[in-house]
Amino acid sequence: MSTSFPSTKSPQPAVLESGVQLWRRGRFSLMYARRSLWVGCCLCGLLIVAVGAALMAGSSWLSPQQVLTTLRGQGAPGLQLLVLEFRLPRILVGLLAGVALGLAGCLIQALTRNRLATPDLLGVADGATLGVFVALISSAAGMFGPWWVGPLGALGAVVLLLIASGNLGRRGQRLLIVGLALSSLLRAVTELALSRQELMHASSLYAWSIGSLNGRSYAAAAPLAVGLLILLPLTLLCTRRLALLRFDLEIARGLGLPVRATQWQALLSAVLLAGLAVGVCGPIAFVALAAPFVAERLVGGGRIALFSAALVGAVLVVGADTLGRVLLAKAELPVGVICNLLGGPFLLWLLLSERKKEM
Numbered sequence: 001m002s003t004s005f006p007s008t009k010s011p012q013p014a015v016l017e018s019g020v021q022l023w024r025r026g027r028f029s030l031m032y033a034r035r036s037l038w039v040g041c042c043l044c045g046l047l048i049v050a051v052g053a054a055l056m057a058g059s060s061w062l063s064p065q066q067v068l069t070t071l072r073g074q075g076a077p078g079l080q081l082l083v084l085e086f087r088l089p090r091i092l093v094g095l096l097a098g099v100a101l102g103l104a105g106c107l108i109q110a111l112t113r114n115r116l117a118t119p120d121l122l123g124v125a126d127g128a129t130l131g132v133f134v135a136l137i138s139s140a141a142g143m144f145g146p147w148w149v150g151p152l153g154a155l156g157a158v159v160l161l162l163i164a165s166g167n168l169g170r171r172g173q174r175l176l177i178v179g180l181a182l183s184s185l186l187r188a189v190t191e192l193a194l195s196r197q198e199l200m201h202a203s204s205l206y207a208w209s210i211g212s213l214n215g216r217s218y219a220a221a222a223p224l225a226v227g228l229l230i231l232l233p234l235t236l237l238c239t240r241r242l243a244l245l246r247f248d249l250e251i252a253r254g255l256g257l258p259v260r261a262t263q264w265q266a267l268l269s270a271v272l273l274a275g276l277a278v279g280v281c282g283p284i285a286f287v288a289l290a291a292p293f294v295a296e297r298l299v300g301g302g303r304i305a306l307f308s309a310a311l312v313g314a315v316l317v318v319g320a321d322t323l324g325r326v327l328l329a330k331a332e333l334p335v336g337v338i339c340n341l342l343g344g345p346f347l348l349w350l351l352l353s354e355r356k357k358e359m
Contacts, residue, residue, distance in 0.1 A: 043311035093216040096224035100273040102313020105288030107270035118288040119274035122179035126186035127157020128278035150279020211284035211336025286343030
């Protein structure tokens with residue numbers, strides 16, 4: 001969806017040949033793809049279903065009536081504690097983290113023009129993880145206190161990335177190769193730091209390092225919510241500019257696109273979004289890779305599906321966390337483990353489907 005089109009006096013909407021509808025009223029006009037609108041509505045419905053299932057599922061299964069009664073503040077004290085203090089905060093954190101990761105993945109893929117590009121591949125997630133590790137090891141701030149070190153670590157990683165790669169690159173290939181090497185280096189440093197810790201401390205750090213929503217409170221959701229309130233509108237407003245980046249850069253400049261400013265905006269937004277998610281939840285793989293791809297398939301037309309990618313990311317994280325809570329009878333699998341289990345087959349399918357297109 002986009003705005004800022006020449007205004008006319010006609011109040012009637014017009015359907016363009018590409019399936020895009022143009023709505024005009026007075027001095028204002030709005031252009032949107034009907035399919036994208038329907039996909040967004042369906043994904044919102046799916047997200048509501050996923051949140052409802054997450055509230056009901058767990059070691060103690062609740063009925064929809066019990067959940068609704070508790071949400072209205074009329075349930076038994078035990079149910080209110082379970083739903084409002086344990087399940088709802090972690091669901092909210094997972095939802096926001098999924099939105100952030102979906103957006104970050106979509107931005108990186110649009111910037112590099114590569115479906116396999118993610119914040120993980122560029123070393124952003126590993127930089128954020130190392131930053132949080134260093135902060136946790138060097139202070140007694142608590143397990144989830146220094147969430148803000150995540151974005152700082154991600155920014156530090158991207159600075160190293162840009163220094164090593166020289167610049168953003170005409171097609172982003174150099175950025176990807178250097179990012180892959182940087183990611184491996186940062187992960188090795190993190191594992192080295194982990195190996196130097198005492199067993200009890202290392203166990204808690206390891207549980208965080210694989211991505212988990214266990215124990216997350218409303219306070220953990222606050223930085224994610226504030227970050228998204230700032231970055232989400234800015235990101236969605238640059239959808240058309242990102243779409244022009246898919247052309248050759250000379251063509252994009254010829255169309256009036258400020259290429260360098262758009263690249264920097266996309267990169268910094270992606271880094272901050274991914275850093276926030278890692279700082280709060282730990283590194284959750286697969287979501288930033290899968291969400292943009294699934295969203296683009298649903299929306300069709302080769303569009304930059306930022307809004308749909310954010311919704312798909314939220315559904316994936318909330319769904320994976322719910323699955324991790326009910327998959328084993330007497331144990332809870334972290335959301336990062338479930339995402340890694342799903343990510344391997346998905347990546348294989350993605351590579352094979354891309355290869356079929358090339359043949």
